[in-house]
Amino acid sequence: xxxxxxxxxxxxxxxxxxxxxxxxxxxxxxxxxxxxxxxxxxxxxxxxxxxxxxxxxxxxxxxxxxxxxxxxxxxxxxxxxxxxxxxxxxxxxxxxxxxxxxxxxxxxxxxxxxxxxxxxxxxxxxxxxxxxxxxxxxxxxxxxxxxxxxxxxxxxxxxxxx
Amino acid sequence: xxxxxxxxxxxxxxxxxxxxxxxxxxxxxxxxxxxxxxxxxxxxxxxxxxxxxxxxxxxxxxxxxxxxxxxxxxxxxxxxxxxxxxxxxxxxxxxxxxxxxxxxxxxxxxxxxxxxxxxxxxxxxxxxxxxxxxxxxxxxxxxxxxxxxxxxxxxxxxxxxxxxxxxxxxxxxxxxxxxxxxxxxxxxxxxxxxxxxxxxxxxxx
Numbered sequence: 431x432x433x434x435x436x437x438x439x440x441x442x443x444x445x446x447x448x449x450x451x452x453x454x455x456x457x458x459x460x461x462x463x464x465x466x467x468x469x470x471x472x473x474x475x476x477x478x479x480x481x482x483x484x485x486x487x488x489x490x491x492x493x494x495x496x497x498x499x500x501x502x503x504x505x506x507x508x509x510x511x512x513x514x515x516x517x518x519x520x521x522x523x524x525x526x527x528x529x530x531x532x533x534x535x536x537x538x539x540x541x542x543x544x545x546x547x548x549x550x551x552x553x554x555x556x557x558x559x560x561x562x563x564x565x566x567x568x569x570x571x572x573x574x575x576x577x578x579x580x581x582x583x584x585x586x587x588x589x590x591x592x
Numbered sequence: 593x594x595x596x597x598x599x600x601x602x603x604x605x606x607x608x609x610x611x612x613x614x615x616x617x618x619x620x621x622x623x624x625x626x627x628x629x630x631x632x633x634x635x636x637x638x639x640x641x642x643x644x645x646x647x648x649x650x651x652x653x654x655x656x657x658x659x660x661x662x663x664x665x666x667x668x669x670x671x672x673x674x675x676x677x678x679x680x681x682x683x684x685x686x687x688x689x690x691x692x693x694x695x696x697x698x699x700x701x702x703x704x705x706x707x708x709x710x711x712x713x714x715x716x717x718x719x720x721x722x723x724x725x726x727x728x729x730x731x732x733x734x735x736x737x738x739x740x741x742x743x744x745x746x747x748x749x750x751x752x753x754x755x756x757x758x759x760x761x762x763x764x765x766x767x768x769x770x771x772x773x774x775x776x777x778x779x780x781x782x783x784x785x786x787x788x789x790x791x792x793x794x795x796x797x
Contacts, residue, residue: 460630460660461653462598469782472795486797502703503696504656507630507666511659522779522793524688524772531689531719531772537796553706559699566655566696 432592433491437498437508438548442589449592450487454508455480461511467518473536475515485518489537493544493576495592496564500547500580503559513567520570532570541573548581594625596650596661604685604724605649611732611740612647612683615748630663637668641675645713645751648701651721652686652694657701665704673708679754680705681713681747685721687775689768691761692717698759714750714757716743720764720771722778727764738765 432449434441445451459477466476467485475482488494498509505513520533545564547557561578568575581587593612597603613622623643625636640646650661657665682701684694694717705712718724718740733741739762750757764771780790 460598460658460663463603463651463658465782468793469779469788470786472783472788472792473797483797489796501662501666502700502707504662504700507659507663510654510656510662513654514659517654523776530693531768536794553703555699555706556703559696559703562699563655563696566693570655 431491432493432495433487434495434497434592435509435512436496437506438584438587441497442587443592450491452481452484452487452512458508458511458515461514461517465522468522473518475518477515481512481515484512484516485536488516488519488541488571489539491541492539493542494573496543496545497584497587498545498547500549500552500556500560503556504563505545527569527572530569532572535572541568541571542576543568543571543573544576545578546581546587547578548584548586550582552580593622593647593649594627596627596648596658596664598628598658598660600626600628602725603651604721605651605683607725607728608683608685608718608740609647609649610728611737612649612744612748614732615744616752620752627661627664630660632664632667634671637671640668641673641678643678644754645679645681646710647681647683647747647751649683649685650697652684652688652697655693655696657697665701669704669708673710676709677711679711679713679751679756681751682715683718683747684715685718685724687720687722689719689763689771691719691763693719695759695761712756714747715759716747717759717761718743718764719762720766722775723764723766723771736764736766739763 434451499506521536523534525534597605698715
């Protein structure tokens with residue numbers, strides 16, 4: 431399954447049998463750092479606002495596609511929020527991976543990440559930061575980076591790219 | 593000093609601010625702000641123009657800045673800063689042992705500074721942040737806070753001098769294996785407190 435997390439409302443495609451698209455319904459709450467998704471109801475966020483099952487959704491996806499305004503080299507607040515709310519995808523315990531401490535896997539699926547960052551004036555430093563961020567995300571998910579793409583305008587997104 | 597943790601109390605970010613404050617003499621005026629939600633008032637943002645330095649202290653979330661704080665940074669950019677002499681410093685703590693894993697979050701804040709036209713000071717990346725909230729009684733420069741004391745001395749000196757310096761990356765002064773085992777013991781004990789079993793930590797939905 432492909433999981434698309436987007437801060438763009440009008441995408442050239444929509445949810446289908448093998449694609450789930452997560453968009454902003456205007457009601458998302460931020461992660462409050464309670465770790466309830468690890469120690470109270472493992473696997474699911476305790477905040478019931480329609481985004482509580484991100485960990486489960488990540489566990490059944492083979493490809494994660496992020497479509498986000500490049501925000502100081504970060505994902506935008508909405509796309510980042512969805513990922514922050516999805517930490518139940520990983521296990522609270524640690525493993526040493528590439529010589530660094532990371533979270534242990536909860537699930538076995540390998541996620542390939544593609545990130546589309548859009549924005550008219552993305553600086554070289556922001557691009558460098560964004561590429562490093564997606565690489566770090568892939569290491570923490572124990573997944574793979576497929577591609578990081580920078581677009582001047584969100585209209586450059588084409589349906590056939592997906 | 594801006595606590596950017598979404599936690600209302602007992603955050604490592606708040607504990608770090610309390611430790612940093614001990615490095616300043618009483619003639620330095622310090623005001624605390626709590627940015628625990630995605631919204632901050634226009635008045636608060638305007639008030640920040642009165643300061644020489646802003647120190648952000650926040651936890652690492654999914655390799656970056658917590659989303660609520662990113663929302664606040666975007667709103668600050670929208671409102672803008674009239675005082676372009678403000679220098680920005682930050683303290684980023686993560687549950688991972690290696691302080692270097694906070695470098696991306698520090699760079700995101702540097703990029704924000706470039707965008708809003710504020711001066712960059714220095715960032716400190718702290719590993720082993722999970723242990724800090726429970727070590728409030730432990731003095732800086734001692735035991736697990738030995739490296740933290742040195743880093744905060746450099747940070748406070750630079751704040752006083754309104755200076756720029758290279759980022760600093762440290763870990764709590766505990767062996768990595770001891771920190772890892774302590775964290776895992778903590779999760780086991782927390783899940784039991786919630787009436788579940790240790791096996792539930794591995795639950796798959």
